[in-house]
Amino acid sequence: MLNPWRLRLLSQLDSLGTVRAVAQAANLSASSVSQQLAVLEAETKTRLLERTGRRVRLTPAGLMLARRARAILDQMDGVEAELRSLGDEPVGQVRLGAFQSAIHSLCVPAVTQLAHTHPNLDIELVELEPHASMPALRVGDADIIITTTDFVEHPLGADVDIVPLATDPIVLVLPPGRAARGPADLAAYANEPWAFDMPKSYMANLATRLCRESGFEPRVVCRFSNYMMTLQHVEAGLSIALLPGLAVDPRYRVTTRELATPVTRTITAVIRRGAPPRAAVNLVLEALRRFRDLPIADPRLGDSRRILAPAPRSHAGPG
The missing domain is CATH 3.40.190.10 (Periplasmic binding protein-like II)
Incomplete structure (x- = not known):
């Protein structure tokens, strides 16, 4: 039986590149991470890792499992949230990462409102600058990030959906x-x-x-x-x-x-494309849309990525 925690470590190794980086992200020792990955190999009866000098890299089987792991973990999170919310309002944790200036102008007002309207929703707000937020989203350390499409060092890829918020x-x-x-x-x-x-x-x-x-x-x-x-x-x-x-x-x-x-700069909320829809995540996105103050006007958003339509505004003008 696959262990979700060990799958997360394997997914993080694919994204972060080294056991040391995974250990730092998971607040573990490097030896503990290596031990857990060895247990995962035993559980799957498959060689997932190989050594090249002093480094460890994923085998083709390890790479396949690491990239499927993210979808598996998203599905598990979605099922757990759905079970908790049956017959009731959306509940569960939503991890929201945002850069400094978006925290006080967008995130705090949205989170404050949701604390009153949906008290069973647990929102973890983390400061993440654009260079750190996309890796965090991809390894599952964040469910939503607020970033900018203009940060060319870490461009948005085809594996994410973007929700325009502001310029x-x-x-x-x-x-x-x-x-x-x-x-x-x-x-x-x-x-x-x-x-x-x-x-x-x-x-x-x-x-x-x-x-x-x-x-x-x-x-x-x-x-x-x-x-x-x-x-x-x-x-x-x-x-x-x-x-x-x-x-x-x-x-x-x-x-x-x-x-x-x-x-x-164009400010957007970003979610993983492959993640199953979660009512709690959608609630946070809607709250963020309500607190945007500035119009969207960036033609670069019109590319091959699927862009989620902004929420209707109560007044005329750009959305």
Whole structure:
């Protein structure tokens, strides 16, 4: 009989690549992961792993089982949720991963509302930046993620469905009193001290690219993984920054300017395509749609992926 927990470890090995990475994700020791995978081989009476030097890789049989495991686990989750909700409202856990600025603007309002209307629904909210959220979705560590289709380092694939939520402009953030008329030309800020996100993050890569396209290498004086700390640093007059509009908390006394060459990111909710429909997941998606504030306007969404239709709006205008 296949053990779901061991199947999850095998699926994670396929996605994460190493036993050490699986152990870290599962909060286990590497030896414990190896032992459980060995038990799974005994259960299936099939060689699933082979060693190449100091590394372990999946055999063709292991690769097949790892990729079927995700669908098996999704089916089991769906059946359990369906059993719990028979004759009653949707219940069970939904794991929602989102980047910083979407948490306070979209997720917290949606989760707060659902806590009142569906108290038996258990929503686990996890901060996941775009570079981490798609791997988490694919290995089953998240049921829904909020990400951006513009994060080219981890493009969306044919194995997911996307639900458009909002578009969000990238703005220049300046200390109070630094306002100027009209959109900002970044070249005029080439000699300024800059506050950046952590290396290889979505905003760090985007800000670096925009500065270089404007003809200069930014002088980075600080890096924060928390937008609140960035806003505090800018408010103190110690730096300037490029941030998503949703990240600019009105509690901070900063000035924002649109860019002379507008840049926007498209915010979407994403679910695994092969997962069976779950009433609890659908409820969370509907709640997220209700709290979107901005129109969708990104032609890149019109590709071969199936796009789930947005919920009807109560007013005229873009959905």
